[in-house]
Amino acid sequence: MSTVAWITARGLFGRRRVLLLLPLPILLIVLAVICDAAGVDAREWGAPVIVGLGLAVLLPVVALIVGTGVLGSEVDDGTIVHILTKPLPRRDIILAKLGVAVVASAVTAAVPLFVAGVLADSVRFGLALAVAAALGAVAYSALFLLLSLLTRRPVLLGLVYILVWEGLLGRFVSGTRVLSIEQYVITVGDRLSPATDILDPKVGLPVALVMAAIFAVGGTLFAVNRLRSFSMAGETS
Amino acid sequence: MSEASVIHDIGYQRYDGPRLGRRAVFGAMYIHGLRAAYGLGRSAKSKIFPWLVVGICLLVGVILAAVKAQTGLEALNYFTYADSMSWLIIFFAAIVAPELVSRDMRSGVLPLYFSRPLRASDYIGAKVASMVTAVWLLLAVPQLIMFLGAAFTTKNGISDVWKELGDLLPGWAYSLLWALVFTGIGLLVASLTGKRAFAAGGIVAVFLMTTPAVGVLSIMPSQDAQELAGLASPSTLVSGVGQWIYPTANTGMMIGRFGPVYLIEAITLVAACMLLLLARYRRVAAL
Numbered sequence: 001m002s003t004v005a006w007i008t009a010r011g012l013f014g015r016r017r018v019l020l021l022l023p024l025p026i027l028l029i030v031l032a033v034i035c036d037a038a039g040v041d042a043r044e045w046g047a048p049v050i051v052g053l054g055l056a057v058l059l060p061v062v063a064l065i066v067g068t069g070v071l072g073s074e075v076d077d078g079t080i081v082h083i084l085t086k087p088l089p090r091r092d093i094i095l096a097k098l099g100v101a102v103v104a105s106a107v108t109a110a111v112p113l114f115v116a117g118v119l120a121d122s123v124r125f126g127l128a129l130a131v132a133a134a135l136g137a138v139a140y141s142a143l144f145l146l147l148s149l150l151t152r153r154p155v156l157l158g159l160v161y162i163l164v165w166e167g168l169l170g171r172f173v174s175g176t177r178v179l180s181i182e183q184y185v186i187t188v189g190d191r192l193s194p195a196t197d198i199l200d201p202k203v204g205l206p207v208a209l210v211m212a213a214i215f216a217v218g219g220t221l222f223a224v225n226r227l228r229s230f231s232m233a234g235e236t237s
Numbered sequence: 238m239s240e241a242s243v244i245h246d247i248g249y250q251r252y253d254g255p256r257l258g259r260r261a262v263f264g265a266m267y268i269h270g271l272r273a274a275y276g277l278g279r280s281a282k283s284k285i286f287p288w289l290v291v292g293i294c295l296l297v298g299v300i301l302a303a304v305k306a307q308t309g310l311e312a313l314n315y316f317t318y319a320d321s322m323s324w325l326i327i328f329f330a331a332i333v334a335p336e337l338v339s340r341d342m343r344s345g346v347l348p349l350y351f352s353r354p355l356r357a358s359d360y361i362g363a364k365v366a367s368m369v370t371a372v373w374l375l376l377a378v379p380q381l382i383m384f385l386g387a388a389f390t391t392k393n394g395i396s397d398v399w400k401e402l403g404d405l406l407p408g409w410a411y412s413l414l415w416a417l418v419f420t421g422i423g424l425l426v427a428s429l430t431g432k433r434a435f436a437a438g439g440i441v442a443v444f445l446m447t448t449p450a451v452g453v454l455s456i457m458p459s460q461d462a463q464e465l466a467g468l469a470s471p472s473t474l475v476s477g478v479g480q481w482i483y484p485t486a487n488t489g490m491m492i493g494r495f496g497p498v499y500l501i502e503a504i505t506l507v508a509a510c511m512l513l514l515l516a517r518y519r520r521v522a523a524l
Contacts, residue, residue, distance in 0.1 A: 035456075049452075057445045068434070
């Protein structure tokens with residue numbers, strides 16, 4: 001199992017593709033520093049930077065790149081066969097890959113969010129954001145890992161989820177918020193640091209925790225199940 | 238192996254019909270690109286995403302036309318309609334641009350294309366033209382529906398229809414600007430990678446990264462910074478140009494006296510994207 005994780009991590013970080021993960025965190029930190037230096041009130045820049053860029057874009061996009069990359073790239077170039085033919089339970093393969101994806105995306109998202117949180121309010125707010133981002137990374141990674149097994153175009157489908165479901169519908173149709181990981185992250189972050197009024201939670205804490213767990217566990221179980229009966233499909237359309 | 242080998246004449250003939258030149262290749266690639274953008278002639282799977290976007294755009298257009306016809310209320314005009322569809326346009330660009338250029342690189346057919354009487358500029362031109370048409374149609378058809386809805390329920394006869402037409406034509410021009418800007422950026426990003434997934438992600442990332450920058454700049458203390466904020470993102474850039482040229486558009490952009498700056502940046506952006514695309518394919522053509 002550790003070998004699979006090691007191979008996955010090397011496949012993720014050993015290519016030029018890892019550079020794709022850099023611009024968003026850097027942009028977030030740069031914007032936060034600029035706002036802080038320009039003397040803008042944190043309550044004004046907190047919402048567009050931390051929520052608008054950090055939680056709505058940085059976290060899901062990083063999780064999307066990493067989560068679809070850990071398994072999807074191996075499916076794409078066909079090397080997944082080498083792992084599948086080893087006498088390993090499929091559960092272990094999924095868990096190892098999910099673990100790498102969670103750690104990678106959690107670190108990439110939590111560090112800049114922590115910096116922005118400290119600049120905006122306090123160390124406590126920064127830690128709250130980092131913990132919430134890590135929790136979100138677990139749920140997002142499980143979802144996107146599953147997507148990379150369900151469809152040949154997981155990135156596009158993941159973008160639909162991020163842009164249309166969370167971005168467009170989450171803003172106008174209140175019912176979709178219950179199924180939006182972004183809202184769970186906001187709720188958890190707000191609960192961990194209640195004094196700051198930058199985050200504006202829309203769902204309750206129990207709902208957020210339970211639904212995040214359902215996304216994470218359900219996604220993982222479904223992915224294991226999918227990988228059990230996985231068939232290599234040729235290049236389609 | 239005793240008998241002598243014989244060459245049989247099995248009727249091969251040279252092609253001696255008319256040879257179509259660059260223009261025909263251009264036209265064929267344009268038509269093919271336009272069909273590919275909407276997944277026509279492809280499997281049902283590749284029709285899902287483009288027609289999802291088309292469906293939503295049409296639905297919104299029909300709803301707006303119906304609301305205006307029934308209540309006389311104009312929820313969105315031709316300009317704000319295009320603005321509010323901006324995320325769908327971005328998504329559409331992320332579907333279509335990789336389909337048009339990344340596929341060709343992935344399947345290695347570029348040398349075949351360039352072994353025909355086709356220059357790099359023709360290839361780019363055909364791709365750009367078909368994608369601009371595809372994106373423009375995405376916006377223009379719902380705008381036409383809105384126009385028809387308004388024209389057939391007018392109160393004051395033909396004069397209202399003319400007035401409505403006077404609103405529709407600038408709206409179409411505005412949609413063309415959207416199409417040009419998003420085609421330029423989309424094709425440029427997509428031409429960098431042969432993997433469609435990365436190309437789509439990269440195109441969306443451009444917009445995801447620039448939109449928050451606008452949000453941050455627009456809360457800066459300086460008023461000049463607020464009015465120039467829209468320059469940071471392509472979608473607000475287009476809105477700014479629309480607002481300046483057509484002040485009654487109500488796009489909600491605060492551009493102050495910087496309208497010309499927006500127009501200049503929009504033109505420069507489109508031109509720069511085209512030149513970079515040309516530079517990109519000069520190298521491929523030389524390979």
